Amino acid sequence: MQNYIEESHAVAGEPAGAEPGAARRALVLINPNSRRGAEAVDEVSRRLEAGGLALQVETFTSPEEVSSDIVRRAPEVDCVVVCGGDGSVNAAGPGLLETRLPFGIVPLGTGNDLARTLGIPEDLGAAIDIITAGKERTIDIGLVNGKPFFNVASLGISTDLAHTLTSDIKRRFGRLGYALAAMKVLTHARPFTATIMSKGEPMRVKTYQIAVGNGRYYGGGMAVAEHATIDDHHLDLYSLELSSVWKFALMLRAFRAGSHGAWEEVRTVRCTEFEIHTRKPRPVNCDGEICAHTPAKFQVVPKALRVFAP
Known part of the structure; x- marks a missing residue:
């Protein structure tokens, strides 16, 4: 397990990013087993692309897939979009901490407590508008036994x-x-x-x-x-x-x-x-x-x- 405590105070290297004028490249991770996941795949992709993002879309069925996908795709993307509930976002945590990519949430789960904490609405279009607007907020994360x-x-x-x-x-x-x-x-x-x-x-x-x-x-x-x-x-x-x-x-x-x-x-x-x-x-x-x-x-x-x- 990486030492997230020490690394958090250093400015992580910014991703190379897209060329000037090119669309932001987003890795979109969708949990088809979340409460609204399966029915939302096409609409999420369409709305994100309409907002100017170039997408790499992947579905996942186990938490282990989420972080490994983020780490594997990190050199190819500028941000991550997690579509699912709190469990899906939690599963993305290790990969996000390792790559320090900015991320967005499309709340498709039952509780959606992190989205509520951040003021992200459950309405699909409104949540995606926040991601395409690109305004970032810096947040803390907790660790338990790493x-x-x-x-x-x-x-x-x-x-x-x-x-x-x-x-x-x-x-x-x-x-x-x-x-x-x-x-x-x-x-x-x-x-x-x-x-x-x-x-x-x-x-x-x-x-x-x-x-x-x-x-x-x-x-x-x-x-x-x-x-x-x-x-x-x-x-x-x-x-x-x-x-x-x-x-x-x-x-x-x-x-x-x-x-x-x-x-x-x-x-x-x-x-x-x-x-x-x-x-x-x-x-x-x-x-x-x-x-x-x-x-x-x-x-x-x-x-x-x-x-x-x-």
């Missing part, structure tokens, strides 16, 4: 939710699928003990969930913290320390607003690095996909990537 995440990395309830919320449920029920899967997960949820290290100080907690956010939104519109942004160079952690997991239902409105830190059962911490240790290895969910296990080290990489955004 694996990148854009939105939130978490353990506890969310990992069970990631297993339960299948692609079929997402396609059939859309965002309602989150609620259906969550009800099933909460029925069987049990607390676990963990030690959170922040600024060298240990905190031993009994919790149902620990989440570490780089961006603002996750889980189909939940806010990790009230004032979190994806370019504030910090991570926001919360730990859900409830006497009964069903009290979480009373907190839903606060979680959507990011004001859950006002509840005494929710521990919140803001820092640039965290470590989480558990008695037995527990899986860590990154942007909806299991990507690591405890013990887990979380870091923020400031100004890591350039994205086309309002």
Whole structure:
């Protein structure tokens, strides 16, 4: 794994780019298994070309393909366009970090939380207009045990939710699928003990969930913290320390607003690095996909990537 922390502060070599006056060359990666992916392939290509981009279009069916395609095609393109949901963008993270190509998002998934954080609309035409306009924004990225995440990395309830919320449920029920899967997960949820290290100080907690956010939104519109942004160079952690997991239902409105830190059962911490240790290895969910296990080290990489955004 490359040292993204050290490299993030150096100005990466700009891509050679197209000749003056030529169209920008874009690698377009489409997840046909995303909620709207298969039906959108032709329209996405047509609109991007109409906006002046020269395209290399590839579909993918596994996360491993995404980053390898970006690295392989990097000398031939000036930017990357990821068409899919948060899982698709997460899969592109390692390749984007290695090549430092600017990227755009066409949100075709269920949650589309990174797009929401960046102010990218779900309307296909409006999202593509942002990419063709070419205005860039620099954002941070999070790492957990060296694996990148854009939105939130978490353990506890969310990992069970990631297993339960299948692609079929997402396609059939859309965002309602989150609620259906969550009800099933909460029925069987049990607390676990963990030690959170922040600024060298240990905190031993009994919790149902620990989440570490780089961006603002996750889980189909939940806010990790009230004032979190994806370019504030910090991570926001919360730990859900409830006497009964069903009290979480009373907190839903606060979680959507990011004001859950006002509840005494929710521990919140803001820092640039965290470590989480558990008695037995527990899986860590990154942007909806299991990507690591405890013990887990979380870091923020400031100004890591350039994205086309309002």
